[in-house]
Structure formats: structure tokens, C-alpha cells
Amino acid sequence: MTSPMRPVSRKKSSALKFTAEKVRIYPKNTVILSPETGLFKGSFKNPQLQLISPTQTVFTEHIVISDHVPVDKIWISKQMLNELDAEDGDIIQVLPLSRTPPDSYYLIRKRMMHRRAFKGNEIEQVVNDIAYHRLNQLEKAAFVLSQIFEPFNMDEIEELTKAMAQTGEMIDFGQHTVFDKHSTGGVPGNKVTLLIVPIIAASGLLIPKTSSRAITSPSGTADTMEALGCEVIFTSDELVEISQRTKGMIVWGGGFNLAPADDILIKDVEFPLGVNPTSMMLASIMSKKLATGIHFLVMDLPTGPGTKISDIGTAQALGREFAELGRRLEIRVESGITFGASPVGHTVGSALEAQEALQTLINPKEGPSSLVEKSCELSGILLEMAGKALRGQGRELAKQILYSGKAIEKFREIIEAQSANRDMKPDDIEIGQYSIEIPAPSSGWIVQIDNVKIAEIARTAGCPKDKGAGIVFLKKKDAVKRGESLIRIYSSSESRLSAAEGKFAKLNPITIEGMLIGRV
CATH class of the missing domain: 3.40.1030.10 (Nucleoside phosphorylase/phosphoribosyltransferase catalytic domain)
Structure with a gap:
């Protein structure tokens, strides 16, 4: 899929050529250049860059200037290289621009201000601009938050789902029912x-x-x-x-390029803000x-x-x-x-x-x-x-x-x-070398286990990066006696294990009937 051009206010600048050098960077649509490039000489309002490969065009306004970058190089993420259909070491043309919001920005604004549903191909226009980084983070946030202020109707959710799916790869299993x-x-x-x-x-x-x-x-x-x-x-x-x-x-x-516009919204808006409108949940799942x-x-x-x-x-x-x-x-x-x-x-x-x-x-x-x-x-x-x-x-x-x-x-x-040993036994799976058991503070029946707190304790122990870290429930919805072990926590790090033990004591994720829940 090629990137359609959008109206921009151009300076009298010509594109310069740089050698792409892949680096780990976040946000992933950030590029890093040397101050010696002279790209932004003169006055640029709301500067952004147009990156051009032989087959693709991508825009970004996440620009970092660093003395560490050689003057002939552009530091760029693997994700941006993929979007440009380029590889590490390829030549990328870079054109500096003064940013003018695309038409989709005004469509989002109109929906928010006038509570007017999107019509026709308007959602497709918005989603394509998200996929090609033509909307900045605030504009993307406005699109997601507009679904909270005025929920999408089913026609809008359908169009959002189809548009997000079409921004990426479509896998075909032929005549097989899947x-x-x-x-x-x-x-x-x-x-x-x-x-x-x-x-x-x-x-x-x-x-x-x-x-x-x-x-x-x-x-x-x-x-x-x-x-x-x-x-x-x-x-x-x-x-x-x-x-x-x-x-x-x-x-x-x-590992596939499935509905990339959805991934952009999750990473740039939903995860940082902790929001997930129902319409986005439906469209996110069903687009994939x-x-x-x-x-x-x-x-x-x-x-x-x-x-x-x-x-x-x-x-x-x-x-x-x-x-x-x-x-x-x-x-x-x-x-x-x-x-x-x-x-x-x-x-x-x-x-x-x-x-x-x-x-x-x-x-x-x-x-x-x-x-x-x-x-x-x-x-x-x-x-x-x-x-x-x-x-x-x-x-x-x-x-x-x-x-x-x-x-x-x-x-x-x-x-x-999938390249694993078909005769693998459960004991062959490596778990964290350090463990500790947490005793019950009182006797009684286990009446509640808090999912959120358990997840936080497991993350403190090292999950998900440490695949050997985690929790085993020794008692669950059972009667327990004071001092009897409730759970066993595993970790590949003694320090993380100690931190998880402290987190358990602080959060108290398992409620035993009759125990003191809190004190004021």
C-alpha cells in the first residue's frame, strides 16, 4: 500500500539523502539526526519530516537532534524502516516541512464539536492518516476520546473495523473454513x-x-x-x-502486519491514557x-x-x-x-x-x-x-x-x-531458581483473590520478561490454617523475589474470611 500525499506547506528546501541506521528508539516513529545537517535552516512552523524511499513515503514530527549521530546518517527504528519498505543501510531521502493538519483532523474536530457521526469514507480517511503518522499524538487522542464522549454507532464501528484491517496484511487461507x-x-x-x-x-x-x-x-x-x-x-x-x-x-x-493503525492507537493513546472505549475494543479485536x-x-x-x-x-x-x-x-x-x-x-x-x-x-x-x-x-x-x-x-x-x-x-x-521438542515433559520447562512461600496470616476460608494485585506481584517478581517468574497457588478457595502456605512466588532474581514478597505484604491480594481487611 503506498502513502497518498497530503496538503503541506512546503519550504524552498530539497530532499537530502541519508544512510539509514537502525536503532532501538521510542516512540517508534522518532528519527534522530545530526545538527550539522542544516535541514531546518530558516523558519519552520510545526516542523516535520517527509521520509521517502523508492516505494513508500512516511511523515513524522518526532525529531531529535543529537551530536552523536554522524552527519550523513539518520537513526531510525525497525518499525519505520518496515513502513518505508527499507532496510538498515539503505538510502532515505528526507524533506523538511512545515506541518499543516490533514483534512482528517477537521473531521475528528467536527465530530467532537457537533456530535455528528462520521459518514461515507471519513473514518477510512482518518485511519489511513493514523497509519501513515499524519496525525500527531494529540489528534489521535482526540479520535479515541471522541468515542467516549459520543459513542460510535454500529455503522461507525463497522467502518472503523474494515478500515483498520485494510491498513495491513490480509491473510488468505483459500477455501478452508477458519x-x-x-x-x-x-x-x-x-x-x-x-x-x-x-x-x-x-x-x-x-x-x-x-x-x-x-x-x-x-x-x-x-x-x-x-x-x-x-x-x-x-x-x-x-x-x-x-x-x-x-x-x-x-x-x-x-509478527504479522495486522491492522497496524490499531497498534498505533493502542501504543500512542489507549495504553498511556488507560482508556479503551467499547467501540475501539470491538474494532481492535475484529479488525485482526x-x-x-x-x-x-x-x-x-x-x-x-x-x-x-x-x-x-x-x-x-x-x-x-x-x-x-x-x-x-x-x-x-x-x-x-x-x-x-x-x-x-x-x-x-x-x-x-x-x-x-x-x-x-x-x-x-x-x-x-x-x-x-x-x-x-x-x-x-x-x-x-x-x-x-x-x-x-x-x-x-x-x-x-x-x-x-x-x-x-x-x-x-x-x-x-513450531520447533519445540514434541516429547517435552512439564519438568523440562525451566522455572525461576529462587522461590519463597507466603503463609496465611489467619485461619478461615479463602473468599477472594484480587486479579489486579496478583498481576502486580507477578510483574514485581519479573514477569513477563523473566519467563521463569510467577506465582503458584498452593491454596485457592480452600480452608486454610494460620501459617499454612498460600502461594509460592518464583523469580530468577533474588532481589526481585524479595521485592515481590514485600509487594504481597503491602497489597494483601488474598482475602481470608474473618481476617482484618484494613485499619483506619
């Missing part, structure tokens, strides 16, 4: 994908799962697969070829499903304290919106409202979750009931949608596949295709 599962998140230890994918693939259905890495959570599904020794970065051609052979894969979605060629999707909607969905009524309304948006995109969507008030299973953290998932696949009878039941319920919905089971009977079919050993055999086939 199935998928997605969660709105917020629950630590939610490793169900590692069971659902092999259950569905073992039934003969195609489920090439693109998953995330952790940002604020202790572990993402892609991180957990890496803890098993799997490769998670593939090209789209590899994804299509391998998954058609194995019927299933679990890969990192960030549209880009990966999904036909049938089961949504996991974890509901309860500490999740993104506070109550069942909200979950039901969101499920209906996913179904309607899916209908418009020709993706059949059904949602499962799941209990999200405490972690899934007994582990949190990449390696620990990989161990637990593998052990449960090997011997489901010994697996945590929350992990087995949730995985089979969601798998059952997909099996029913595919016509493999009658309505209400999918869960039992999923259990048959799991307990018969077909799921673990399929999982071994999948991880082997």
Missing part, C-alpha cells in the same frame, strides 16, 4: 488457548491462533508458547502452510480477525471484579455487539461469559503456565477444574458452531477429545511444527 478463539482479558493465568487449540485441531477443524505478548499482564499466550521452546514468529505464508498441515498453530500476532480470514469465532468474556467486564448484564450486551459486528463482517461470533474474579488454574507466569497446561493435556484428571472446564466449555461452543456436535453437547465432545489423549497428541504435533 476457526478462532479470543478473550477480552484481565484474568491472570488464562492459559486456556493451549488446551482449546489442540482440542479443536484434533477434531479436524482449522484453528491458526494468533496471540499476544504480555504488556501489563504477567504472561501472554505467545510468551507461554515461547516458554515451551516454540518459535512464535512466522510469515503469513508459513502460517497458512504449516497450519493446514497440523490444523492448528499458536503464534505471535505481532478480519485480517486473518476468520469465519467462526468464540469470544471469551471474563466477567467480575478485576476484569474489563464488571457484571453479566454488561457482558451480555457486549456479546450481542460482537455478534452483530461479526454478522456485518461475515464472521459468525458467539460469546461465552466466564467467571473472571480469580486466576484460571493454579499458576501465573509464562513457564509455570506452560507447565500446568502441558500437565493438564497429559493428565486432564489431575488438572485444575477451572482450566479444564473453561477450556472444554469454550471448545464446545466452537464444535457446536462447526456442526461437530448438537447444541449443548459440544462440551462433552471436547472432554472426550481431551481425556482420550487426542488433544495432547495434536499439541505435540503443533509444538514440533
Whole structure:
């Protein structure tokens, strides 16, 4: 996709040529130049740069001047090089400009000021300007926040979804029917994908799962697969070829160029501001499903304290919106409202979750009931949608596949295709060398486990970068005696382990019936 030009106020400057030098930098649309280049001689109002490669044009106003950069070099991120379809060492033309806001800025402003819905191709215009960095951070924030002040209608959400999908790669599985599962998140230890994918693939259905890495959570599904020794970065051609052979894969979605405009909004606006309007959540999830060629999707909607969905009524309304948006995109969507008030299973953290998932696949009878039941319920919905089971009977079919050993055999086939040892045992997975057990401060029943606090403790221990870090619940919804161990914290660092112990004492994430909750 080439970058359409936009109106700018040009100076009498000609483009200068620089050799691109790839560096790690944030924000990723920042470039660094020497002050000796003389690019901005004269008066430039709202300066920005137009970067030109033989095939692409990109704009940026994130400009840093540094004496450390050679005069003939431009320091630039890998992401910007990809957008320019260029490589480290290539020649890039750089043209200084005085920035004039694009037309899409005025469309956003009009919607905010007059509460007027976007019409026609206006959203597409905004999204393309986001994808090519023509809107600055404040203008992008205005676009997202406008969805909070005046929520998008379903027509706008549909157009936003389609436009974001079209800014990146579209994966084509040909005539094959493609199935998928997605969660709105917020629950630590939610490793169900590692069971659902092999259950569905073992039934003969195609489920090439693109998953995330952790940002604020202790572990993402892609991180957990890496803890098993799997490769998670593939090209789209590899994804299509391998998954058609194995019927299933679990890969990192960030390895593809899926809906990049969505990623820009998440990184530049939603994550820094801590906002996620419902319309953006719907469009974000469904744009990537549209880009990966999904036909049938089961949504996991974890509901309860500490999740993104506070109550069942909200979950039901969101499920209906996913179904309607899916209908418009020709993706059949059904949602499962799941209990999200405490972690899934007994582990949190990449390696620990990989161990637990593998052990449960090997011997489901010994697996945590929350992990087995949730995985089979969601798998059952997909099996029913595919016509493999009658309505209400999918869960039992999923259990048959799991307990018969077909799921673990399929999982071994999948991880082997992703370069891991198919005969791996749970004990082969390396976990943090340092650990400590936290005792119960009083006797009674465990009545609450705070997801947010547990995630914070796990991150303090080193998650997600330290894949061996995490938490094992030794007691969960059980009766405990004072001094009995509640959890075990793991880390690859003694100092981080000590910090996590202190964080547990400060946050008090596990409530025992009868214990003192606070003191004023």
C-alpha cells in the first residue's frame, strides 16, 4: 500500500539523502539526526519530516537532534524502516516541512464539536492518516476520546473495523473454513488457548491462533508458547502452510502486519491514557480477525471484579455487539461469559503456565477444574458452531477429545511444527531458581483473590520478561490454617523475589474470611 500525499506547506528546501541506521528508539516513529545537517535552516512552523524511499513515503514530527549521530546518517527504528519498505543501510531521502493538519483532523474536530457521526469514507480517511503518522499524538487522542464522549454507532464501528484491517496484511487461507478463539482479558493465568487449540485441531477443524505478548499482564499466550521452546514468529505464508498441515498453530500476532493503525492507537493513546472505549475494543479485536480470514469465532468474556467486564448484564450486551459486528463482517461470533474474579488454574507466569497446561493435556484428571472446564466449555461452543456436535453437547465432545489423549497428541504435533521438542515433559520447562512461600496470616476460608494485585506481584517478581517468574497457588478457595502456605512466588532474581514478597505484604491480594481487611 503506498502513502497518498497530503496538503503541506512546503519550504524552498530539497530532499537530502541519508544512510539509514537502525536503532532501538521510542516512540517508534522518532528519527534522530545530526545538527550539522542544516535541514531546518530558516523558519519552520510545526516542523516535520517527509521520509521517502523508492516505494513508500512516511511523515513524522518526532525529531531529535543529537551530536552523536554522524552527519550523513539518520537513526531510525525497525518499525519505520518496515513502513518505508527499507532496510538498515539503505538510502532515505528526507524533506523538511512545515506541518499543516490533514483534512482528517477537521473531521475528528467536527465530530467532537457537533456530535455528528462520521459518514461515507471519513473514518477510512482518518485511519489511513493514523497509519501513515499524519496525525500527531494529540489528534489521535482526540479520535479515541471522541468515542467516549459520543459513542460510535454500529455503522461507525463497522467502518472503523474494515478500515483498520485494510491498513495491513490480509491473510488468505483459500477455501478452508477458519476457526478462532479470543478473550477480552484481565484474568491472570488464562492459559486456556493451549488446551482449546489442540482440542479443536484434533477434531479436524482449522484453528491458526494468533496471540499476544504480555504488556501489563504477567504472561501472554505467545510468551507461554515461547516458554515451551516454540518459535512464535512466522510469515503469513508459513502460517497458512504449516497450519493446514497440523490444523492448528499458536503464534505471535505481532509478527504479522495486522491492522497496524490499531497498534498505533493502542501504543500512542489507549495504553498511556488507560482508556479503551467499547467501540475501539470491538474494532481492535475484529479488525485482526478480519485480517486473518476468520469465519467462526468464540469470544471469551471474563466477567467480575478485576476484569474489563464488571457484571453479566454488561457482558451480555457486549456479546450481542460482537455478534452483530461479526454478522456485518461475515464472521459468525458467539460469546461465552466466564467467571473472571480469580486466576484460571493454579499458576501465573509464562513457564509455570506452560507447565500446568502441558500437565493438564497429559493428565486432564489431575488438572485444575477451572482450566479444564473453561477450556472444554469454550471448545464446545466452537464444535457446536462447526456442526461437530448438537447444541449443548459440544462440551462433552471436547472432554472426550481431551481425556482420550487426542488433544495432547495434536499439541505435540503443533509444538514440533513450531520447533519445540514434541516429547517435552512439564519438568523440562525451566522455572525461576529462587522461590519463597507466603503463609496465611489467619485461619478461615479463602473468599477472594484480587486479579489486579496478583498481576502486580507477578510483574514485581519479573514477569513477563523473566519467563521463569510467577506465582503458584498452593491454596485457592480452600480452608486454610494460620501459617499454612498460600502461594509460592518464583523469580530468577533474588532481589526481585524479595521485592515481590514485600509487594504481597503491602497489597494483601488474598482475602481470608474473618481476617482484618484494613485499619483506619
